[in-house]
Amino acid sequence: MMKEKLFLYYTSDLHSHFENWPQIIGYFNQQKKKHERKGEDYWLLDNGDHVDRFHPIAEGLMGKGNVELMNQAGYHIANLGNNEGITLSEENLHQLYNQAEFDVACANLTYMNGSQPEWLRPYQIMTSKQGTKIGIIGLTAPFKTFYKQLGWDVQSPLDVMDEVLPEVREQADIVVLLSHLGINDDEEIARKYRGIDVIIGGHTHHLFQNGEFVEGTLLTAAGKHGTHLGEVILEWDDHQAKVTNKQAYAISTENMKKDEQANLDVQRKREEAVRYLRTPVTSLKETMNIAWFKESRLMQLLTDELRDWTSSDIAMLNAGVLLDHLFEGEITYEDVHRICPHPMNPCKVELKGDEVMEVIRVAHTKKLTEIRLKGFGFRGEIIGKMIFSGIEIVGKQGEDGTYYVREARIDGEPIDFDRVYTFATADTFTFGRLIPEVAYAKKKTYYMPELLRDLLAEALQNRIY
Structure with a gap:
């Protein structure tokens, strides 16, 4: 097969706004069934700030309730945002993803006071059924002063990209950056580096309805609070060994049908969290x-x-x-x-x-x-x-x-x-x-x-x- 289509679905900056979670999961499940029926590859990604301690689920369970909901949804890879990184204690962040059934990618974060958490990796490589390799790099906003006080070191995203991007390019056919840096940094990275196919953006809560191209890199973003979710469609030509088409959309969740099981999962998780808060x-x-x-x-x-x-x-x-x-x-x-x-x-x-x-x-x-x-x-x-x-x-x-x-x-x-x-x-x-x-x-x-x-x-x- 010379050409294959690859599908990425993502959330970013949910900030524990679980009122939109059942719609998001309903859409994901609908798309998953469609792709599985057609034998197509797809992945679910989160670009950070899924956790926000304003919500009882995040507060009562210190972010682990968010991780459990992501497990139930079938996510594949997540990046860290500043709400995961600097609103939890040193210990709670170190343990946050211990029970995650998905991988974590964040290249510019390091633990300073002992061994690195087993879940923390700079990037992840995913392989399609046809053998196409997609490298997913994660970067988070460098609030250095805050991270240092909590026992973590966050490095300059550009310094890290200088080191990590060539390594990923050697292993992957396609490179996707999960960027919790903000729109200005995303545009700078797209202008500075060759070889990044897609940048999934967040942190500044910007929204690109149909994606934006900067120096050949496709930038996509889905706003905040789950009012939109992101969809990226990549066409890989194995004969030419390159991406021949790439599209991205931010899709409104407002009128999507709610998944009843996801709704029930949120209710149960809230009840569990509230017990800890009493x-x-x-x-x-x-x-x-x-x-x-x-x-x-x-x-x-x-x-x-x-x-x-x-x-x-x-x-x-x-x-x-x-x-x-x-x-x-x-x-x-x-x-x-x-x-x-x-x-x-x-x-x-x-x-x-x-x-x-x-x-x-x-x-x-x-x-x-x-x-x-x-x-x-x-x-x-x-x-x-x-x-x-x-x-x-x-x-x-x-x-x-x-x-x-x-x-x-x-x-x-x-x-x-x-x-x-x-x-x-x-x-x-x-x-x-x-x-x-x-x-x-x-x-x-x-x-x-x-x-x-x-x-x-x-x-x-x-x-x-």
């Missing part, structure tokens, strides 16, 4: 309400805990991190996770007094507090009012509703503009340009693997009565 935290004599645009006792408790826990002069958190009230009676870790599901870490930066004042002014602007933020670890709706601890802010409300800051005092004394203060907040504000003074601070300390909800649990245990 650890008692405290008992409330009365309901603690939250509000996104005004102060609340619960939000103040969390901010105070952040300041003390990080031994900082000042702490600041946005009220939007708490998504719901805590009701009278027993409070479990399931409740804590429900109201604070974000994979956000505590962080401490050093700021001079004049920078602190600028942060305070920005923090009181509607331009910041009314942002409907998506990403940077935040899984809520809106940033909301900034709550402070360790500092007294003096100002007045203007007729336009804006709060105008006049001065700020620590222990009754005005801020010294030349003094360096330690300032605790969520790591979210060290990314992007939401608060430039925090994002560009020269000295940052990230606390990992603790998340904000771990501090909330401590505050509830130690600060209520």
